[in-house]
Amino acid sequence: xxxxxxxxxxxxxxxxxxxxxxxxxxxxxxxxxxxxxxxxxxxxxxxxxxxxxxxxxxxxxxxxxxxxxxxxxxxxxxxxxxxxxxxxxxxxxxxxxxxxxxxxxxxxxxxxxxxxxxxxxxxxxxxxxxxxxxxxxxxxxxxxxxxxxxxxxxxxxxxxxxxxxxxxxxxxxxxxxxxxxxxxxxxxxxxxxxxxxxxxxxxxxxxxxxxxxxxxxxxxxxxxxxxxxxxxxxxxxxxxxxxxxxxxxxxxxxxxxxxxxxxxxxxxxxxxxxxxxxxx
Numbered sequence: 001x002x003x004x005x006x007x008x009x010x011x012x013x014x015x016x017x018x019x020x021x022x023x024x025x026x027x028x029x030x031x032x033x034x035x036x037x038x039x040x041x042x043x044x045x046x047x048x049x050x051x052x053x054x055x056x057x058x059x060x061x062x063x064x065x066x067x068x069x070x071x072x073x074x075x076x077x078x079x080x081x082x083x084x085x086x087x088x089x090x091x092x093x094x095x096x097x098x099x100x101x102x103x104x105x106x107x108x109x110x111x112x113x114x115x116x117x118x119x120x121x122x123x124x125x126x127x128x129x130x131x132x133x134x135x136x137x138x139x140x141x142x143x144x145x146x147x148x149x150x151x152x153x154x155x156x157x158x159x160x161x162x163x164x165x166x167x168x169x170x171x172x173x174x175x176x177x178x179x180x181x182x183x184x185x186x187x188x189x190x191x192x193x194x195x196x197x198x199x200x201x202x203x204x205x206x207x208x209x210x211x212x213x214x215x216x217x218x219x220x221x222x223x224x225x226x227x228x229x230x231x232x233x234x235x236x237x238x239x240x241x242x243x244x245x246x247x248x249x250x251x252x253x254x255x256x257x258x259x260x261x262x263x264x265x266x267x268x269x270x271x272x273x274x275x276x277x278x279x280x
Contacts, residue, residue, distance in 0.1 A: 190220060
């Protein structure tokens with residue numbers, strides 16, 4: 001590769017990295033803005049609920065202080081409170097659990113990709129009682145926060161950098177020198193992609209299969225978390241393309257296991273045309 005081609009390739013990589021960084025920054029900023037907006041809305045609704053509750057308490061205390069509240073009135077108010085608690089007790093419990101889930105547990109923000117009951121969904125909107133999600137096919141799903149508080153939630157955005165693995169088989173007769181070259185080239189490729197991978201991937205012999213193949217595993221660590229799964233598979237595909245290229249360059253091919261064939265009987269020869277070597 002000439003110096004000019006190398007500089008051109010480096011410039012393309014720099015532009016691609018800059019573009020990805022700008023897109024990611026825009027996504028993060030938009031998600032933050034949506035989170036702040038939903039949080040502000042939820043706080044305002046909670047503030048109204050607290051205002052109503054405080055107003056009722058102040059009214060009762062005011063009646064007691066002024067002596068307006070008689071024993072009969074207090075008994076009547078108490079009976080009404082018992083009736084209200086009987087009717088709306090479960091609703092109050094649900095609202096309280098939702099508030100604890102939203103403001104105390106707070107397992108996700110708007111834009112976070114999560115896994116709930118084995119379904120990957122993205123948080124679109126957060127309310128006091130419900131959370132709105134988008135599934136992988138853009139189907140909108142609304143789940144009550146009281147239900148979510150009982151679920152195991154995997155938050156991909158808040159997870160650390162994702163680990164990955166690539167495995168392939170080579171024949172047991174493959175020379176050790178070629179396997180060493182494969183390891184060196186894979187390590188070199190990963191360490192040259194500093195914007196995609198952490199350095200020093202682990203490459204090990206993992207298993208022996210069918211007595212003629214050795215399974216080699218490459219364990220890597222992305223410089224990204226589980227949030228963008230599409231980017232993860234794109235990077236993995238590029239690595240696989242490089243591994244295939246290494247196989248072709250080193251002439252590493254697939255080989256079938258040898259088969260032993262035992263011939264016990266032959267049909268009688270009905271033709272008089274036989275090879276000369278068969279003649280006595």
